[in-house]
Amino acid sequence: MSIQLKNVSYSYRGKYQTVRAVNSVSFDFDEGKVYAVIGKSGSGKTTLLSLMAGLDLPTEGDVIVDGKSTRKWDRNRMRREAVSVIYQNYNLFPLLSVIENIRYPLDLRKVKRAKADEIARRMRERVELSESYDDRLPAHLSGGEQQRVAIARSLAQGSKIILADEPTGNLDTKNTENIVNILKKLAHEDGATVIIVTHDLAVAEKADVVLRMSDGELVDKA
Ligand SMILES: Nc1ncnc2c1ncn2[C@@H]1O[C@H](COP(=O)(O)OP(=O)(O)O)[C@@H](O)[C@H]1O
Ligand SMILES: [Mg+2]
Structure with a gap:
């Protein structure tokens, strides 16, 4: 799924x-690629991401998701089915187990239990977590593991556009590398569109395309 500004x-x-x-930004994000958006604090990165996630509408211009402006989308539906956001602090449900967290978007959609479990287990494997994690609570996982659960949950949701706001901000080098590799696989093997806001140049280096935000404007670095 593509996303155009x-x-x-x-x-x-x-x-x-x-x-x-955000100041008159135009850009086409293609599916199957990882984009990194870098730029100083206050340059507009989070605001731009929230417009792409459909959390808010632009004051001017259009965000086109899968060929349709976010002004025209049922934005609740868009957030359920097309776009998901991953945050620095993971945002998992603390009282739900790993498998229940991943299954949550499917439960919301009233997918039958057996089917939901099957999808959730597949997504858990996609982020390289073994079955032994299924019944554990988020608080008992490392940061890197929690972020993998958060990614699996957005995959279970069926999102083909994954927006990540500083997803590795709380992680060490090894876990950062692991998360970035997983996001790359999702783009390159499954055709997801992955957009990562980061201040970590090691993360940006691994992206296919690096963009910089500066005073609300988006500049293609390449
Ligand atoms: N809720 C808000 N109300 C008013 N100004 C805001 C709000 N959120 C962000 N801003 C301002 O918008 C600009 C861009 O912020 P933001 O998108 O958070 O940048 P970044 O994520 O790059 O740090 C900054 O000048 C910031 O102060
Ligand atoms: Mg920000």
């Missing part, structure tokens, strides 16, 4: 001032 701008309107966080 067409003259996308976003302003935060406060009582006394307006901040133009």
Whole structure:
């Protein structure tokens, strides 16, 4: 699934001032590739990601997901089926086990239990976690393992566009490498579109395309 930005701008309107966080950005993200977005704090990376995730609409321009503007999408449906976001702090449900966390989007959709379990186990394997993890709680996992569960959950959701905001921000070098390799496999083998916001140049180096955000503008580095 592709995602296109067409003259996308976003302003935060406060009582006394307006901040133009994203300034007329246009770019086509192709499926099957990993993109890294780097740039200083405050340059607009998180704002841009939230527009792509359909958490908010641009003030001007359009975000086109699978050929359709986010203005036209049922955005709840879009977030359930097309796009998912992975965060630095994993956002797992603390009281649900690993397999229940991964299965959660399927349970929401009322997929039959046996089928949901089968998909969840397949996705758990995709992120290289063994069966012994199924019944464990997030708090008893390392950061890298929790992030893998979060990725498996977005895969179970069926998302073909994976947006990640500093996904390795809390991880050491080895776990960072592992997460990036998993995201690369999802793009290169399964055709996912992966967009990683990162300040870690080692992560950016492994992406297929590196983009830089600067004062709300997106610049192709290549
Ligand atoms: N909720 C908000 N209200 C007002 N201004 C905001 C809000 N969120 C972010 N901003 C401003 O928008 C700009 C871009 O922020 P952000 O997208 O978070 O950048 P980054 O993720 O690159 O650090 C910054 O100037 C920031 O202060
Ligand atoms: Mg940010």
